[in-house]
Amino acid sequence: MTLPAAESELSAVARPDSAADVGALYRRIRGNSHSICAPLQTEDYVIQTMDDVSPPKWHLAHTTWFFETFLLEPHLAGYQRFHARYGFLFNSYYEAAGERHPRPRRGLLSRPTVREVYGYRAHVDRHMERLIEQINKQAGESERERITDLVELGLNHEEQHQELLITDIKHILAENLLSAVYVPERSAAAAAPAGVRWMSHDGGLREIGFEGEGFSYDNEGPRHRVYLEPYQLASRLVTNGEYLEFIEAGGYEQPGHWLSEGWATVQERGWQAPLYWEKADAGWTMMTLSGPRKVRESEPVCHVSYFEADAFARWSGKRLPSEAEWECAASREPIDGNFYEARRFHPAPADGASSQFFGDVWEWTQSPYTPYPGFQPAAGAVGEYNGKFMCNQQVLRGGSCATPRRHIRPTYRNFFPADARWQFSGLRLASG
């Protein structure tokens, strides 16, 4: 599903005008988390298949804790915490919000049960409705704005966890050996994608970063000038077919293509292909959220680490784009694509019309995740949201098939360590 660009931009920038709008948005987005979990068995909610993955029930509770901690407790008079221990259990990494349960042990907790977690959500949702109603009636302008902004932050936070829910569910189901199907496959155009065209971009002084109305994360600003040399970007994402050539040319056996740390990682973990790929007698297969099936050459390659994206680019005689190059090019493109709303949960082949800047897969850039000049983290605990992760991470851009459409912007900066593969992450080539 693709939204017209105009409409989407509207929904991205507008701050809801009234409590009714806020309430409707709140209900819709919170409801999406439930839709995402609807296909799960109770058992699927509990498992943590690696340190990076959180049990789905944890995501459901943690996003709820966010509203409870940053909205209800400080702003709804007389609010009582749902459970005394939940603050400890469902804080993720907010040092300012107190001690917390260690992340790698999230999968060791059978309680609270899934039913209890849904009870927690209902409780917080009921009180959030009340808070949202009150804002309009009682609060002054600035207080109203402050709370509305926090709700918006909480909803963006929930959307991020919706994407994580989907990628974590994929990892959990893939760990099972029983080929579970999360969503039936949507038939996709089988045609081979068009050849790559190289789109030239002028260099010079440009501006990047967020500015204007509507929500954005603190790490997207301030908007600032950068100097770019002229460059070219590929007209579409790298495909499985192209990546297979790299594999078959011995890409995973030749250290010369790799960053030193990348090569060490390949050796240590025995990587020979993207995550979820398996070599069978009849060729490569992959695990998808619609169950295991053959690798299709026309689809964008996915579940590769930065190390693999970088090695593929070097092998190709190209490079990855910088985040500034990507942003300058993407800003001219309509924000449509294969997002969460398509409920395909898998990248789709380029159809010739789209340049695939948005949706399908997050695109690794060559840019380490650093603060923009003049960056100031938000005040208080929510200031821990982004800034403290600005070390040893790479920026990814453009959203994926698991990202809510509303959530993405040309200035949006996602970030993961160079060895992460369980997100829907792929690449586009650059040169110049």
Place this chain on the structure above:
Amino acid sequence: MTLPAAESELSAVARPDSAADVGALYRRIRGNSHSICAPLQTEDYVIQTMDDVSPPKWHLAHTTWFFETFLLEPHLAGYQRFHARYGFLFNSYYEAAGERHPRPRRGLLSRPTVREVYGYRAHVDRHMERLIEQINKQAGESERERITDLVELGLNHEEQHQELLITDIKHILAENLLSAVYVPERSAAAAAPAGVRWMSHDGGLREIGFEGEGFSYDNEGPRHRVYLEPYQLASRLVTNGEYLEFIEAGGYEQPGHWLSEGWATVQERGWQAPLYWEKADAGWTMMTLSGPRKVRESEPVCHVSYFEADAFARWSGKRLPSEAEWECAASREPIDGNFYEARRFHPAPADGASSQFFGDVWEWTQSPYTPYPGFQPAAGAVGEYNGKFMCNQQVLRGGSCATPRRHIRPTYRNFFPADARWQFSGLRLASG
């Protein structure tokens, strides 16, 4: 609940005479596994809180796999495996039965679901009923005996896993921070236990090991002669009160009481008390299967490792008994005590009448687990049951509050590594 010794001995030794008896026994014991899991939430079935613990649904499936693999496949004509991957998933350690899922990853599998595992059990139970019926009707004497013996082995195996189910459930619920209650507490006599009396035993040439009718594990035989020096055994188990004196005397701070490896373990893991104990302002509390509560001095100390049992004994100026000393003494005692059937799932204070040789807690002995002279493992895959673990383990004797009464014998040899604490393990002092 205590059974009269005579009756219990009867049930321990008699090989069931008819298919009807076998079937009844099979149904009763298999049903107990379901009773044990009845208080669980679905989520509790899935968790593996440490490498030693298995998810309850794994126990339910693994014991079922045992019957499927060693009974149904070879002996029931036309039997079809319930699921092609279950052999891989639910083999524990039988190398001869093929490749298997790695133990520390048992808690990463959400599928098969609990419902599916119960379906597996029902399927196998149905076919086991059919096999048991057929034996009587068709099989020759020796074949009948061979199959009956295998059923008996499978049921003993199930009983062992029932004990593990209980100790693993305790670990799983204790990992939760929400004070789950598995079973309501049964009030126990609060009276202080009698003082220790020292019971003297003559030395000389004695015999230990199993001999006679009825089921026993291969590791209990052959019966053989041992030479013992005269010795004394305490008339009851060591209590929490006595163990608290050790703690308060700095027992966990002084290396002189400890085996070298024990002291290293204490340092490394920060042990300061038995597992499940916690120091609160108002004194020591402990986690039980009836929820957390105060440590009661009259109860036998429990959840101590061999290292702790040995250190306590050395601090006391005594020692642990050898397994031969224990067996010679215990053979004269009635096999009654606080077993699984009491559904207390916690050791009870000595009542003066009982010497607590059976039930309550497994008693660590000073004997490493080694083969008896002339030991021969059973033929085939079931021969992997015991012999291959005869290294770096200590023998425990007497059963616990989680052991089915039918399962225990004076010759029964349990074994765990010296640092294991999650079983109901305690100690009795010896001297001489």
Place this chain on the structure above:
Amino acid sequence: MTLPAAESELSAVARPDSAADVGALYRRIRGNSHSICAPLQTEDYVIQTMDDVSPPKWHLAHTTWFFETFLLEPHLAGYQRFHARYGFLFNSYYEAAGERHPRPRRGLLSRPTVREVYGYRAHVDRHMERLIEQINKQAGESERERITDLVELGLNHEEQHQELLITDIKHILAENLLSAVYVPERSAAAAAPAGVRWMSHDGGLREIGFEGEGFSYDNEGPRHRVYLEPYQLASRLVTNGEYLEFIEAGGYEQPGHWLSEGWATVQERGWQAPLYWEKADAGWTMMTLSGPRKVRESEPVCHVSYFEADAFARWSGKRLPSEAEWECAASREPIDGNFYEARRFHPAPADGASSQFFGDVWEWTQSPYTPYPGFQPAAGAVGEYNGKFMCNQQVLRGGSCATPRRHIRPTYRNFFPADARWQFSGLRLASG
């Protein structure tokens, strides 16, 4: 010791004109490695106190292997390798040069002995003299240039290892508990350093990177334009006294100052002060290459990781400079300072005249180590020198008290992971 800027620039840029000049340079620089090791006992040459450290004899042999592999083997007719296994033992990380001994096991090799390693050096030096002579006599212009450039690379490589020799020797001697003294202390001006002045720099389009004659590493180019906002830099390095305020204000106890990964590192390794600091009853002491002594407040703080430098800056309400900001400012400064040639091997207090851009300590910048636009690694195995490390490292600038004066340039980019502390690494504050 400080060299006048003019002279130093000369020595930095001039390519030696004749074989005589090359030979003299070769002898001088190779000889410095021997001077550095002169105070060592044989035992000190053998030890590897952590994975990052190499045994001094390994450095001596590895730099020699570099000349043998990249100069003598390809360019000196009839050259025979000194020892068949040395290629395997003394290759550091050149994948193209074949298999190699694993880095963390370098300290497990007692052979070759120190004497044998010096024999290896003498052998290679003899043949290098011959090669250098031949160039002038026989080779054509382009061949002469190519070989001279490789010799220059080898000498720069040796200079880098001279710095590592000094920092590794410090780590090795500090691991001993016997307060070994490597060099007698040179008395330094004890006066308190001047207060910090803030030097303003205009923003705008600027150029950074190496261009021109003389040696530079591939990672210093190409020279290219960057856009800078106006910024301020402190007039000197941060001192121990200022850093002590951070410690005493609880800097190591408050997560809010730290990057997330930095805070995890602090917790995991129990950091409470820079490396080599120890808290004694009478105040902080530190290990130096002149033995242990009191921490002096006037000296630049040293042996801090990027995490600590960044946390200190955040606590100060400032930030670290970017490498472009640093380079633009430093390019106007004379390249003098407290270098290797001063043989002090310890940072010295600011004397008011110097802005300490060069020497004393490497300055952490906020810039991750990335390729400049248009970067091309050198061809062949020596192309592995820099490019493949461009991930998860931070850039440091300016050289230290262990850097040979000749080796440093304003464009010089050093790089280490964010948790490295055993180099002479400190910081300068920036704002704007």
Place this chain on the structure above:
Amino acid sequence: MTLPAAESELSAVARPDSAADVGALYRRIRGNSHSICAPLQTEDYVIQTMDDVSPPKWHLAHTTWFFETFLLEPHLAGYQRFHARYGFLFNSYYEAAGERHPRPRRGLLSRPTVREVYGYRAHVDRHMERLIEQINKQAGESERERITDLVELGLNHEEQHQELLITDIKHILAENLLSAVYVPERSAAAAAPAGVRWMSHDGGLREIGFEGEGFSYDNEGPRHRVYLEPYQLASRLVTNGEYLEFIEAGGYEQPGHWLSEGWATVQERGWQAPLYWEKADAGWTMMTLSGPRKVRESEPVCHVSYFEADAFARWSGKRLPSEAEWECAASREPIDGNFYEARRFHPAPADGASSQFFGDVWEWTQSPYTPYPGFQPAAGAVGEYNGKFMCNQQVLRGGSCATPRRHIRPTYRNFFPADARWQFSGLRLASG
């Protein structure tokens, strides 16, 4: 070299009568440590190639510390410790003697130098001479005996470390890739060993353990009765040729031969042959203290773990002897064999006359290392010598080619964990 049994027994049991005798013995045994190290380069003294190995200079210093701590400090008036930190550095595991340097970091210390360690030895030896002189002149009978006993303990301790020196030197030289030779090879009779004869032993009540005059360790007593079934022992050790059959029959690939923990160890460490064996194109080679050479089938197999010895025995349809079986048989044999004094440092083929109970290789027994009935550790810090290791170790008997002849007795109990391979350890088969 073999000593006649009578003479050896004499030297084993006699307590030296006079200070002159004690002094001579002291000088002779201390001197042996120097002879053992004579072939070493300084660099060889410093290395720790795995946690179990200690640098030779550490052994030299630690044995010296033993005399300083347990003899000189308490018994020589006015004695001053040689160096204040040596107590910390050279205590091995005596908790009662204070804090100590962690064992796995022994190889990280370059100081004290080898020369300084020899200086330490000379200092302590000088004072020990004085103490030994004084005993005779001044001390009372009981004091004299007590000190003489402690000297004897210190010398036995030194002898144990002489064996460890030899096995550690072998490991250190083998880690080098340069085929260092410690001692020239002594040609040995090349004849194939005689076939195995099975020597029958009656069962019944027997006595084992040390009793009588002369030195023994506390763990060898008290002498006590054991009951043995009749058994047979092989007339010689298992040879390389026999072990090669096991390898070639797939012994390292079939889990059925192995203890469960043994099989896990084989998998984890990739064992395919004894330590120091390597498969070359022309067949198996092994590292020896005379350099690498072909595996000779006639020699006793050596450098196998308990796991391998046990697996070989099971594959052979036999078993390992118990320590009681071994001792009863060995007590009738002359204590001659291929000991340290032969300076061959490698096991020799059976010559038909000898049953190889003593020397050549330590023989793994099936007996875990446990206290004998009535065992009491010695009082004070020296009581930590043996008792605290009585857990998760297996007993070995008979001494090896690295054991001083004087040091061994039929009652001598050596012990190592089941996975240790760097000692000269082999096996003899038993049955019955």
